[in-house]
Amino acid sequence: MTKKTILITGATDGIGKDAAFRLAKLGHEVLPHGRSETKLKSLCAELEAITGANVLSFRADLSETKAVRSLVDEVKERAPKLDVLLNNAGVFATSKPKTEEGLDVRFAVNTIAPFMLTEGLSDHLHQEARIVNISSAAQARVDPSALFAAPRLSDGAAYAQSKLALMMWTNRLASLESGQRLYVSVNPASMLGTKMVKDAFGVNGGDIGVGGDILCRAAVSDEFAGKQGAYYDNDAKAFGPPHEDALDTQRCSEILESLRSGLARLAQ
Numbered sequence: 001m002t003k004k005t006i007l008i009t010g011a012t013d014g015i016g017k018d019a020a021f022r023l024a025k026l027g028h029e030v031l032p033h034g035r036s037e038t039k040l041k042s043l044c045a046e047l048e049a050i051t052g053a054n055v056l057s058f059r060a061d062l063s064e065t066k067a068v069r070s071l072v073d074e075v076k077e078r079a080p081k082l083d084v085l086l087n088n089a090g091v092f093a094t095s096k097p098k099t100e101e102g103l104d105v106r107f108a109v110n111t112i113a114p115f116m117l118t119e120g121l122s123d124h125l126h127q128e129a130r131i132v133n134i135s136s137a138a139q140a141r142v143d144p145s146a147l148f149a150a151p152r153l154s155d156g157a158a159y160a161q162s163k164l165a166l167m168m169w170t171n172r173l174a175s176l177e178s179g180q181r182l183y184v185s186v187n188p189a190s191m192l193g194t195k196m197v198k199d200a201f202g203v204n205g206g207d208i209g210v211g212g213d214i215l216c217r218a219a220v221s222d223e224f225a226g227k228q229g230a231y232y233d234n235d236a237k238a239f240g241p242p243h244e245d246a247l248d249t250q251r252c253s254e255i256l257e258s259l260r261s262g263l264a265r266l267a268q
């Protein structure tokens, strides 16, 4: 096994945390990201007990583009080059749908932050790096004007649009890739028993390990090698077709352009 350096966002809970443990146990260098200092500290202690080495961690609230920019700078400054960027952090139901910058938090955390990390860390990713973006079975046609707007959709609609938008920019970057970087999207399986599912649906949900396992495989296993732009649907346990819009080059380009122009406006 070649040891990989893997940045995992949202590693302080749920599927991301499960994947962090699995990858650390396989001998990879896991760099966990979280937003809570307390949760990060206790996660690092648990990871250090597995690896016997110091764990480098990163804290940032991904709902704020300023904080994401600082995170990019901090990773470039403190971390070794990355073999895998696992964009896992996500949000569904919330009592605070509007971010400080006035955006819908689902688009901010699920679509915009992973895009900023992927673009911002481009020089800090190895030539053969994998960018693994955690999507969902919930995918709905994206209204590009909602990406940088105040919340106006239901939790379910905002979430499903944010997850399809994530897959659409992923696929566009995959099709523009002339080198060996790999861009993939993964539905980790539906209704796994994480905080997100318990809070949103009031059910216990399924085995979180099912999600952790597929994140881990997408990050390092050969079964994902060469699967440029693919979507792995862990409900079907197979690579499969995403929502038709994720295969529509024109629509995917529009999402990419909307992200670039929206971020440029916000930065002014």
Ligand SMILES: NC(=O)c1ccc[n+]([C@@H]2O[C@H](COP(=O)([O-])OP(=O)(O)OC[C@H]3O[C@@H](n4cnc5c(N)ncnc54)[C@H](OP(=O)(O)O)[C@@H]3O)[C@@H](O)[C@H]2O)c1
Pocket: 009, 010, 011, 012, 013, 014, 015, 016, 034, 035, 036, 039, 060, 061, 062, 063, 088, 089, 090, 091, 109, 134, 135, 136, 137, 187, 188, 189, 190, 191, 192, 193, 194, 195, 196, 197
């Ligand atoms: N569970 C499922 O059945 C399911 C199904 C399909 C897709 N997914 C996707 O799987 C991914 C992981 O979700 P999960 O189910 O494991 O949920 P979770 O247990 O709620 O974990 C979400 C992670 O994201 C972090 N996060 C949320 N908002 C953030 C913010 N503003 N800034 C920084 N970090 C933030 C959380 O931090 P804290 O620890 O501080 O809360 C946590 O570490 C998400 O992208 C989700 O959409 C899950």
